[in-house]
Amino acid sequence: MQILDILLYIFIIVACIQVTIYLFIYGRFSFSKPTKTNLNTTPVSVIVCAKNEAENLERFLPAIIQQNYPEFELVLINDASHDDTLEVMQQFAELYDNIKIVNVKPIEAFWGNKKYALTLGIKASKHDLLLFTDADCKPVSKYWISEMVGHFNSHKSIVLGFGAHTRIKNSFFNKLIRFETLTTALRYFSFTKIGMSYMGVGRNLAYKKSLFFKVNGFMDHMHIKSGDDDLFINQVATTKNVSICFKKNSFTTSPAKTTFKEWFLQKRRHVSTAKYYKLKHKIALALIYSLQLVFWVLTLILLVTKHQWHWVIIFLSIRLMAQYITVGAASKKLNSKDLIVSIPFLEIFLISIQLFIFINNLVSKPNHWK
The missing domain is CATH 3.90.550.10 (Spore Coat Polysaccharide Biosynthesis Protein SpsA; Chain A)
Structure with a gap:
């Protein structure tokens, strides 16, 4: 079996897992309604x-x-x-x-x-x-x-x-x-x-x-x-x-x-605390990020080589559709509708910067507070 075939199968599996995450985990919030609360006048x-x-x-x-x-x-x-x-x-x-x-x-x-x-x-x-x-x-x-x-x-x-x-x-x-x-x-x-x-x-x-x-x-x-x-x-x-x-x-x-520079240093401080999370949370967050990174790297490789490009386009479209539906719904709830059109581009930039932050934090410790 050719290496590109293996990469295609990995790409399809990763895309399917991500669709599941978007629809059945993120969807729990994106498709929810605010909880009704009682009037509370407690000091x-x-x-x-x-x-x-x-x-x-x-x-x-x-x-x-x-x-x-x-x-x-x-x-x-x-x-x-x-x-x-x-x-x-x-x-x-x-x-x-x-x-x-x-x-x-x-x-x-x-x-x-x-x-x-x-x-x-x-x-x-x-x-x-x-x-x-x-x-x-x-x-x-x-x-x-x-x-x-x-x-x-x-x-x-x-x-x-x-x-x-x-x-x-x-x-x-x-x-x-x-x-x-x-x-x-x-x-x-x-x-x-x-x-x-x-x-x-x-x-x-x-x-x-x-x-x-x-x-x-x-x-x-x-x-x-x-x-x-x-x-x-x-x-x-x-x-x-x-x-x-x-x-x-x-x-x-x-x-x-x-x-x-200011934002990058702030994100370095935030990311540096994640290693102290509970193990199950660290695993879940690392999995989510890894799936994003692998998905876009394989997308680039398979599209550049044009290997089974029609299958790549199909699963890329399915994954993007699931992302647009859930993240789009969340953006409306959280007053960020102007971001919807740029979601894929923003995601690619963000995961690239996050990778750079992870590498920087391995090399040196970020500063804290002020």
Whole structure:
């Protein structure tokens, strides 16, 4: 049997597996409807950890303070900033009596460790329901708190939300960033749907304070400077205690990186934490990425050699159709419809960059926090 025949058979198998993943795993989220929630007026602690974020706090805090929710406190954590972050926090605290400031001084044992700062903020909070976002994030509506909190109940102690990035017209790089954000959300929402919740994003995440202290907070991975969101959720999530919130009123949005270097370094930090996930999650994510890479490499080889090209076109079309259906449906849910047309091109660019990131992380360790 010729080598090209073998590659063709592998290509067909990989394409079929990917179609199954798109339709029966990603489809669990893409074709779902938002869960109906009861009105919840339980007091909430909204937590924002900031390091050198004076300008962003001035810009985005008003959208949090003006939330339409009966009782919430806003815990602002100043993580040893050297700009005017603390001063900005104090200015807001003078105007609003529901703001609490936690000023974290640098300690050698936890230097540059966001988890230490967050732990102090969580300890200082007075409510059991904790809702997290970043200093550069803005809720898209005044119902952000109520939408997220509405998913808590006696069984659900974690709520995963969606943190979008702002759109920049006529920018392929911006589309690439938002496509990565979209596909990441599609994965963690879909995996939660099948009982394999493995991560959340700190831009829009909620969990109970009692759960945090039940597992001793971040202690199991305090030595890892990143992963205050995804590693913690990977540690505490079960098949039953996680809910997802994807109503559009629940989204947050933040400015996307504008230079490749900044975004690349950020992605390096995020990818570096994945090796600490539970084994089943690492296997699943590695399989998904490997299938994508193998699929496009074999597509290129078989099309260039024109070997059984009609079969290649058939299975390529089937796979792309499954992708367009599921990712397209997810993009509509997550306000990213403008990405639909470019999906295959964005995917090829993204998996190429991710491969480069994996190689870079093997060679050197990425920097963490700020």
